Amino acid sequence: GQQLNQSPQSMFIQEGEDVSMNCTSSSIFNTWLWYKQDPGEGPVLLIALYKAGELTSNGRLTAQFGITRKDSFLNISASIPSDVGIYFCAGQLRDGGSQGNLIFGKGTKLSVK
Amino acid sequence: DSGVTQTPKHLITATGQRVTLRCSPRSGDLSVYWYQQSLDQGLQFLIQYYNGEERAKGNILERFSAQQFPDLHSELNLSSLELGDSALYFCASSSPPGGAKNIQYFGAGTRLSVL
Numbered sequence: 001g002q003q004l005n006q007s008p009q010s011m012f013i014q015e016g017e018d019v020s021m022n023c024t025s026s027s028i029f030n031t032w033l034w035y036k037q038d039p040g041e042g043p044v045l046l047i048a049l050y051k052a053g054e055l056t057s058n059g060r061l062t063a064q065f066g067i068t069r070k071d072s073f074l075n076i077s078a079s080i081p082s083d084v085g086i087y088f089c090a091g092q093l094r095d096g097g098s099q100g101n102l103i104f105g106k107g108t109k110l111s112v113k
Numbered sequence: 114d115s116g117v118t119q120t121p122k123h124l125i126t127a128t129g130q131r132v133t134l135r136c137s138p139r140s141g142d143l144s145v146y147w148y149q150q151s152l153d154q155g156l157q158f159l160i161q162y163y164n165g166e167e168r169a170k171g172n173i174l175e176r177f178s179a180q181q182f183p184d185l186h187s188e189l190n191l192s193s194l195e196l197g198d199s200a201l202y203f204c205a206s207s208s209p210p211g212g213a214k215n216i217q218y219f220g221a222g223t224r225l226s227v228l
Contacts, residue, residue: 033216042115042203042219043156088155090217102146102217106155
């Protein structure tokens with residue numbers, strides 16, 4: 001089945017550092033979404049991207065929809081302790097065969113140094 | 114609060130048993146999705162319903178089934194439970210059946226422990 005390769009798998013942050021993570025695939029996506037999951041909770045939507053090349057910000061978070069439609073990245077600037085958690089990318093395939101379900105990356109776990 | 118309600122929050126049962134997980138979507142949302150998240154794993158799509166009808170199927174075992182009722186709430190039935198079924202089960206909802214602006218909003222999940 002389709003896969004999203006999300007990296008890094010985990011990273012340790014120090015308060016104030018900038019953080020970057022990305023997702024790549026061999027498939028073309030119509031939509032890229034970035035979610036954050038805190039322990040014991042469901043994923044919460046951070047940013048949604050709909051067009052190739054689109055760059056969208058949400059506070060200290062910035063995400064981009066890759067030009068090839070096969071990748072996306074998420075940056076967090078000036079990280080703070082509450083940024084700790086697991087970040088998931090999710091994509092919706094262009095061919096629509098999946099009728100709206102999302103394919104998720106395996107997540108990037110952010111921890112405090 | 115996403116507006117998606119899942120019950121129960123925790124469920125502990127024995128192997129071979131059957132359980133039902135319940136999901137109430139956000140007000141107005143017609144689509145419901147079920148996902149399984151095992152320890153330290155990503156989210157695996159199980160099944161989608163739209164306005165009462167099955168719309169898409171993922172890696173759902175034959176021992177699992179789901180349905181969406183006329184009031185749009187959904188239930189996920191897991192039977193002949195095995196130890197490996199222990200996981201977090203999430204429900205998500207969205208409004209359009211898969212259009213370009215489709216965004217899924219997740220509930221807080223049901224943690225299933227099979228002993």
